[in-house]
Amino acid sequence: MIRGVWYAPQTSRAVEASLVLETGGRLTAQDEAGAALASCEFSAAEVSDRVGSIARRITFADDSVFETGDNDGIDRLLAPVAKPGSGFVHSLERFHPRLALFVVVVALLAVAIYRFAVPVLVEVAVLVTPPVVPVLLSSSTMATLDGTVFEPSKLDAETQKNIADDFRDLASVSARGSDGYTLNFREGGHIGPNAFALPDGTIVLTDELVKMANDHQTVLGVLAHEIGHVDHEHSLRQIYRAAGVTGLILLIGGDVGAGVEDILIQGSALLQLRHSRSAEAEADRFSIELMHRTGNDPLAISRFLELIRDKLGDTSDSDFLSTHPATPSRIEETRRYAEELMAAATD
Structure with a gap:
């Protein structure tokens, strides 16, 4: 009883x-x-x-x-x-040993999903993404940053025009054509010298980066790099990857929907997404090839990486350095590839 x-x-x-x-x-x-x-x-x-x-x-x-x-x-x-x-x-x-085994199995399953399933799902998501989604993500990001971080650009009109004209020349020979990209000048505020690309082809260039570069070709090399991120859909992949990892974590902890939604709708979060090493290398090579193809200096991106290494250094809290690391191997690789491309053109 x-x-x-x-x-x-x-x-x-x-x-x-x-x-x-x-x-x-x-x-x-x-x-x-x-x-x-x-x-x-x-x-x-x-x-x-x-x-x-x-x-x-x-x-x-x-x-x-x-x-x-x-x-x-x-x-x-x-x-x-x-x-x-x-x-x-x-x-x-x-039975604690059995519980420990259960935890290990769950951990291994999570690693397997992250390592194998998430990349596949990211590629599928990119393929089936309707055109309106990158537009909505990008407009949300710009609205958030314009309301919280950015100020209107203070670059003089002539400087903006010169950069914009040459940017259009670069864009005209890329996959989307000159109409597939929008260049925005902004004063960067606390994010300082920076440039980044959004999924719909919006590219933002801060006054601080232009002033730090102090060289028109170097600025173009950076913009060509950002065009590469757009053409290879790196930003969209990073968004889906971040959403997938967040979903995996929250699937174990609960409340999946809210966490993934935050990743997808909070525009300021997109700026903090770090591209993978392979994505950065791909965008570097794209910059070198695009600059060379348009008669510009293919070494520009290499010089810029050296510049941010020398001026910002490893101890800097710059947002650009955190998302675009200027490692010695990266600098060496970009310079080697540019020199090979120029040498091949003279043969």
């Missing part, structure tokens, strides 16, 4: 009661006088699983409920009629 509380169906009435398993496998809840409050075959009742010290609930066929904190007593009472495996969750809690 198990002591507990019986709750009548469709009401909040509670009665001190006991639970008994009668001959033949019939469950009955009785009041203190021994009168039956509810009764049904065990197969018609619903018994909650044992989880920690949480009270157990037995729901009868008439929807009345018997509740008790005597978990051990319930297990003993129902042992003759319980289904095999019904105590699986509790057995995991009680």
Whole structure:
């Protein structure tokens, strides 16, 4: 006999009661006088699983409920009629080595999903993304940054025109053509010298970067690099990858929808996404090839990487350096590739 509380169906009435398993496998809840409050075959009742010290609930066929904190007593009472495996969750809690194994399996599964499933899903998502999605993401980002970070550009009109004209020349020979990109000048505020591309072809160039470069060809090399990010859809891939990783984490912790939604709609978060090494290398090569093809200096991006290394240094908190690392190997690789391209052109 198990002591507990019986709750009548469709009401909040509670009665001190006991639970008994009668001959033949019939469950009955009785009041203190021994009168039956509810009764049904065990197969018609619903018994909650044992989880920690949480009270157990037995729901009868008439929807009345018997509740008790005597978990051990319930297990003993129902042992003759319980289904095999019904105590699986509790057995995991009680047998710690098995629980550790379960945690390891979940961790390995998460790693496998991140390593193999997420990249495949990212590529599929990029392929099926409607054109309106990059536009919405980019407009949201610009609206957020214009409202919180950026100020209108203070570059003189002639400087802006010269950069914009040559930018159009670069864009005209790329995949989207000159109409597929929009160049925006902004004063960068706390993000300082920076340039970045958004999924719809919007490219932002800050006054601080133009002033730091102090060289027209170097600025064009940076813009060619950002065109490369757009043409290879790096930003869109990074957004989906970040959403996928966030979804994987929250799938384990709960509340998947809200976390992924934050990644997709918070424009300021897009600026912080770091491109992979392969994406940066691909954009570097694109810049070198595009600059060479348009009669500009293919070494421009290499010089710019040297410039941010020398002026910003490894200890800088610059947002550009955090998302565009100027490592020695990257500088060496861009210079080597540019020199090979120029040498091949003279042969």
